[in-house]
Amino acid sequence: MSLPSGALSFLPILGLPEVQPGNDLSALLDAALRSLPNQELRDGDVLVVAQKIVSKAEDRYVDLCTVEPGAEARELAQRCGKDPRLVELVLRESTEVVRVAPQVLIVRHRLGFVVANAAIDQSNLPQGGERALLLPVDPDASAENLRQELEHRHGLQLAVLISDSFGRAWRLGVCGTCVGCSGLRPLVDLRGTPDRSGRPLQVTQLALADQLCATATLVCGEAAEGRPMVIVRGVPAPYFATGHGARELLRPLQQDLFR
């Protein structure tokens, strides 16, 4: 399959099993790639992985029966109409409650993301029991480990993004958002680059990792057809670099206009 210059392709990995705690994602990926023809990693591919399977592999499950809500959680739970045990977990995962309203609990996650319910997930778990699934402890480190393992196995230059679906302040619908990044510049600074008429661009920093995760999440699918890994092929070579992380996408607190 050859693509015209400048094209990007999003290719779902087919054949992945349901991920279990302790699974090695790079080994699962390799088995899936080998299970079907025409699935392969190539030099310069970006692998986008759904946060959910990273959290599952890292056993970030919490059994809600084991959670004892404190006074703040019980009070907040009453205001937002959510399970006090879930609210307790949200508070433990957060540094700040941003907004509370009926059925709404938006916090600043300890990793810096402003997100509903601290991105704690209760869907797509095996039936039975009430379990919550937290974000990985350090998604940038998870992405870095997976990238290094895959580069070692395949002898290729790759990048790994970990994606989750977040809501937005003023727009409906969730959009894939980067929560972990390795091997790619999450933010591309084009300030000073000349535009078509030779005038330097003023304020263009591209949220590259978020832009890729937005579409990758769509290709992953949210429901029964879930395909939690997607290869993005065609990302320009200058965007690859080590030593970056998704935290670079966070607006610094002193620039947050909505506190």
Next chain:
Amino acid sequence: MSLPSGALSFLPILGLPEVQPGNDLSALLDAALRSLPNQELRDGDVLVVAQKIVSKAEDRYVDLCTVEPGAEARELAQRCGKDPRLVELVLRESTEVVRVAPQVLIVRHRLGFVVANAAIDQSNLPQGGERALLLPVDPDASAENLRQELEHRHGLQLAVLISDSFGRAWRLGVCGTCVGCSGLRPLVDLRGTPDRSGRPLQVTQLALADQLCATATLVCGEAAEGRPMVIVRGVPAPYFATGHGARELLRPLQQDLFR
């Protein structure tokens, strides 16, 4: 070029000229498609068009020399350090000033978008003179007209999205965002769809049009290599529908938690 099931491709249209006021975008697109081999529209393609060229074709230029700033614009200009004539234009295009700070002017555009400087653009204009470029008067109508014209010319089912780069509340970097939509559901409601374990998904409305525009904007490029039209190939057929518009992506004012 055949793609695996579930894959999405973003294919930039090469060979488009600089768009001039009065240009017919469907005719420019057809000429560009014919100018190079292996460029074609197919049934089920989504065409993403940069807002900038729609505004140029619709001559949404304003010569800043002709703008007389009023008292409110002069006062705001002092607070945010921007050109009072630009601020006057921003106010004319807006229904509400959301936030003002040094170098920051965030408003609710008359079309409902919360966006910096009312999405008024001063880059990528031909050299000389100070001109501003406003959003199209009705981007959903612009998308609808272009879709109907292209479907008529090509005898295909298509969708057209108009994309602009918007900043976000809590994250750095701009991300492609849908400001006009025709032929596609901008918001896909998956609530009630079973997940992998059979449990209905709780809150998943996908911001489909924004997810596609996010990556399309990346393929468009912001600088000298600008390719202001991109074909998205592989969008599932059930997502196509007429009678929708980008305004459906706006969070209703009464759900806006940040007023």
